[in-house]
Amino acid sequence: MPQKKGRGTLRVVDGKLDILVNINGKAVAMKVAPGEYLLDALRREGYKGVKKGCDGGDCGTCTILLDDKPALSCMMFAAQAHGRRVTTIEGLGTPNQPHPIQQAFADVGAVQCGFCIPGMVLVTKALLDEDPDPDEGAVRRALDGNLCRCTGYVKQVEGALLAARRLRKPQGAKK
Amino acid sequence: MSVSDKREFTVVNHRVEKIDALALACGTAQFTDDLDIRGLLTGRILFSPHAHARIKSIDTRAAKKVPGVLAVLTHEDLPRVRHTTAGQGYPEPSPYDTLVLSEKARYVGDRIAAVAAETPEAAEEALSKIQVDYEVLPAVFDTMKAIQEGAPVIHDEADSKNIPDAQHNICAKFDFEVKESEWFSEAEVVVDQWYKTQWAQHCALEPHVTVTYFDGDGRLVIRTSTQVPFHARRITARVLQLPLKSIRVIKPRIGGGFGSKQEVLLEPICAALTLATKRPVKIEFSRKETFVSSRTRHPFVLRLKTGAKKDGTITDAHMEVYCDNGAYGAHSLTVMMCSGSHTLPMYQAKNSRFIGRSVYTNLPVGGAYRGFGATQGFFAWESQMDMMAEKLGLDPIEFRKKNYIRSGEGSPVFKAMGEGREGIEQKIGSCGMDECISQGLAAFRWEEKKKRNAKQTGVKRRGVGCACLMQGSGIPEVDMAAAFLKMNEDGSFNLHMGATDLGTGSDTVLAQIAAEVLGVTAKDMIVLSSDTDLTPFDVGAYASSTTFISGNAVKKAALHAREQILKIAAKILDEKPEDIDLKDGKAVGRSGRSCALAEVANTAFYYHDQHQIMGVASHIAQSSPPPFAAHFAEVEVDTETGQVTILDYVSTVDCGTAINPALAEGQNDGAVLNGLSYALTEEMRFSPSGAMLNASFRNYKIFSAADAPPFKTILIPTYEADGPFGAKSVSEIGINGPQPAIANAIYNAVGVRLFNPPFTPEKVLAAIRAKK
Numbered sequence: 004m005p006q007k008k009g010r011g012t013l014r015v016v017d018g019k020l021d022i023l024v025n026i027n028g029k030a031v032a033m034k035v036a037p038g039e040y041l042l043d044a045l046r047r048e049g050y051k052g053v054k055k056g057c058d059g060g061d062c063g064t065c066t067i068l069l070d071d072k073p074a075l076s077c078m079m080f081a082a083q084a085h086g087r088r089v090t091t092i093e094g095l096g097t098p099n100q101p102h103p104i105q106q107a108f109a110d111v112g113a114v115q116c117g118f119c120i121p122g123m124v125l126v127t128k129a130l131l132d133e134d135p136d137p138d139e140g141a142v143r144r145a146l147d148g149n150l151c152r153c154t155g156y157v158k159q160v161e162g163a164l165l166a167a168r169r170l171r172k173p174q175g176a177k178k
Numbered sequence: 179m180s181v182s183d184k185r186e187f188t189v190v191n192h193r194v195e196k197i198d199a200l201a202l203a204c205g206t207a208q209f210t211d212d213l214d215i216r217g218l219l220t221g222r223i224l225f226s227p228h229a230h231a232r233i234k235s236i237d238t239r240a241a242k243k244v245p246g247v248l249a250v251l252t253h254e255d256l257p258r259v260r261h262t263t264a265g266q267g268y269p270e271p272s273p274y275d276t277l278v279l280s281e282k283a284r285y286v287g288d289r290i291a292a293v294a295a296e297t298p299e300a301a302e303e304a305l306s307k308i309q310v311d312y313e314v315l316p317a318v319f320d321t322m323k324a325i326q327e328g329a330p331v332i333h334d335e336a337d338s339k340n341i342p343d344a345q346h347n348i349c350a351k352f353d354f355e356v357k358e359s360e361w362f363s364e365a366e367v368v369v370d371q372w373y374k375t376q377w378a379q380h381c382a383l384e385p386h387v388t389v390t391y392f393d394g395d396g397r398l399v400i401r402t403s404t405q406v407p408f409h410a411r412r413i414t415a416r417v418l419q420l421p422l423k424s425i426r427v428i429k430p431r432i433g434g435g436f437g438s439k440q441e442v443l444l445e446p447i448c449a450a451l452t453l454a455t456k457r458p459v460k461i462e463f464s465r466k467e468t469f470v471s472s473r474t475r476h477p478f479v480l481r482l483k484t485g486a487k488k489d490g491t492i493t494d495a496h497m498e499v500y501c502d503n504g505a506y507g508a509h510s511l512t513v514m515m516c517s518g519s520h521t522l523p524m525y526q527a528k529n530s531r532f533i534g535r536s537v538y539t540n541l542p543v544g545g546a547y548r549g550f551g552a553t554q555g556f557f558a559w560e561s562q563m564d565m566m567a568e569k570l571g572l573d574p575i576e577f578r579k580k581n582y583i584r585s586g587e588g589s590p591v592f593k594a595m596g597e598g599r600e601g602i603e604q605k606i607g608s609c610g611m612d613e614c615i616s617q618g619l620a621a622f623r624w625e626e627k628k629k630r631n632a633k634q635t636g637v638k639r640r641g642v643g644c645a646c647l648m649q650g651s652g653i654p655e656v657d658m659a660a661a662f663l664k665m666n667e668d669g670s671f672n673l674h675m676g677a678t679d680l681g682t683g684s685d686t687v688l689a690q691i692a693a694e695v696l697g698v699t700a701k702d703m704i705v706l707s708s709d710t711d712l713t714p715f716d717v718g719a720y721a722s723s724t725t726f727i728s729g730n731a732v733k734k735a736a737l738h739a740r741e742q743i744l745k746i747a748a749k750i751l752d753e754k755p756e757d758i759d760l761k762d763g764k765a766v767g768r769s770g771r772s773c774a775l776a777e778v779a780n781t782a783f784y785y786h787d788q789h790q791i792m793g794v795a796s797h798i799a800q801s802s803p804p805p806f807a808a809h810f811a812e813v814e815v816d817t818e819t820g821q822v823t824i825l826d827y828v829s830t831v832d833c834g835t836a837i838n839p840a841l842a843e844g845q846n847d848g849a850v851l852n853g854l855s856y857a858l859t860e861e862m863r864f865s866p867s868g869a870m871l872n873a874s875f876r877n878y879k880i881f882s883a884a885d886a887p888p889f890k891t892i893l894i895p896t897y898e899a900d901g902p903f904g905a906k907s908v909s910e911i912g913i914n915g916p917q918p919a920i921a922n923a924i925y926n927a928v929g930v931r932l933f934n935p936p937f938t939p940e941k942v943l944a945a946i947r948a949k950k
Binding site: 049050051052053054056057058062095101106109110112113114115117118119120143146151152153156157158159160 | 840
């Protein structure tokens, strides 16, 4: 199937659409129902780090990066991701090789239940890609769509700022 | 000094990385719904659209014919076992007034029927085809009207148990009085005030979710987002009339609970669908269902009538509470009692009286919620303290200082009021309240702010307010926790415990306690918690009990293993066991010679006194040492719009030794921010027919990162002799402060006092106008 940027022509065969999405750097072919949301499709495909907290675009736990920009996967159809780049939390790092943002969140104690954290990490990633040196206000505005009930956001903001500092410094340097 | 009493720590009291933090941050940690289970069915529940209605008949024939539907259940298909959904110790001090599927709808959102189907769409369609013939009954939505003569009787069935006065919708009652002199005979100043708090919801980001299936041996596995795995097993077994041994409950990672998951809500119904279909079933609440049909914070109507002498001595405390439990009596007695048992001992009055009633109404069901009644009680108490101070002409902080309970003091309330039963006598051990206040005042710059705010003339007025708080640490002589650990050849340990980490970090905190005893790092602990097949019993995560009670169990289990390690090491090092210490993963003798713990383990496995080194222990507490806290708020009130903006907020908390300061701060930060939005915005609103109007995060406002005002947590270290390495609880207390501290700050700013949170612009403006 040709990989086209944007909305190529998709045909429904046996009630399903064949879509091709670049997920975490890999081309993934998926069969999805026309009305299926990207959140459900991603979770079915095994990307369980994408969480369902409200299914209504209010909480941010289902956040992914769509062509490097934060997007709510519960608010878009899977078919809309056809031909586009999706980054889920699984695309950033692993517990043995975490991304600096993930490590910073762990270091400052920003992770309590952790249900909101994948979304917050991805939002932080998008922010730091655009602005490597954000102030606290910019971090808070970026995280505004990601609700958390455990932490009061204190340590997540701290974690994002710490990650920014580390990412600005050469590899290996801490703090 | 023995290892048990040490005050210099290598692991405890350190900011150790939470052991599951990276897995959670990388999205690899598994929550209940993160397993792919072949053949998993979707379970869905049909909820009542009526606030009060008798079900005349249910026709499920059309629903059963929907393609892909495998089961449709109603109350007729399940054993008729009255129970409480409250996940409390046995016997639960809540009325047995609930059926898994109701035959009478008691609120909009009550559980009527359940379906299991191959797809969510088929399940939805089946729900829409269930025909229920309701006889709609008059409903009552007001707490005080529900207990009046002639109000609709919500629980009129003969087989309900432990309802003290079903005819008057009273699901729990408790009275207590201790009197040294005639009431108010010594009082020179009296304040008599009513308060009313609102409905609120926990808003854990992970909705309630349960998956049930039969394992290869035909045993029923319940994988569930719960705070109480052992109570979930017991209650599910009883309700479905299954042998307890046929059930295994597994708690994976949990996406927050805050009390809402101290409830056995989905487990029995999901299990019933698996029993009916012989297939794995998942039930996951939507966000709307979580708001309406899980559990809420009980709204309270409270009256405080208090008296004091002119010198500031409190003489009398009359406390009267009406706790609205909604349609069922979950936690009705205990939440109601904790509104008094955690507040009345705080300020020592000669005459103390508590009159408590929990009341049924046709609204969603109250349950455990962080703070557990103390939140509602402290709103009234700490508002009242400011009103008393003003009437006495005293500084509100000096007035509190004169009266609060000190180290070494007891209270008749401790003995009279336990949780659902008589309490225990106890004297306060550690109390850091003096430091909480002095350090809080300094960090907040109280005097400076007061001075700056002294002469204000503009539209926007600033004010400061404070609140002092206490809570408990577990339920003494009720809550039991157990743990065991075994040593591996590399000197690591498997730590198995019933304790339930619902995102709080208790797995880490408990690993730190064990590691401290055994001279290793927290990373040398492989933690497995909350699996009823694999871990010993624990009552679960509630009542601020885990660090204090489970922590003591883990500490004792580690000491038990340590004893065995020392004996083997003594043989290896040719020294006496009492001369050996464990540190840095080694056993170190008095001579300075040492051997690695790996060698100790191998020696025990293969060479000397061959056995598996393992420690086992249980713990039950004889006390419930209160943590203490002081909160300080500065607000700005717009007198033209009524908008309240929090400018600064400082909370100090004495939790004894913070086992992990970063996690302890995180507990308090989260509790405080929850309290702040509970004070200003959060409120479940209902239509005149009892349907919730704002069941979404869009319409029920919890604070986001950008909404959060500047606020700061300061830990005040003390040492609690009864706690593991000096620790007390920390998780709940922080939520009790914001409502009264902000109410007091609003009064300080604009001279109006609000008794009916949340303090919305409409209410504040109306109060300002009424004053003019």
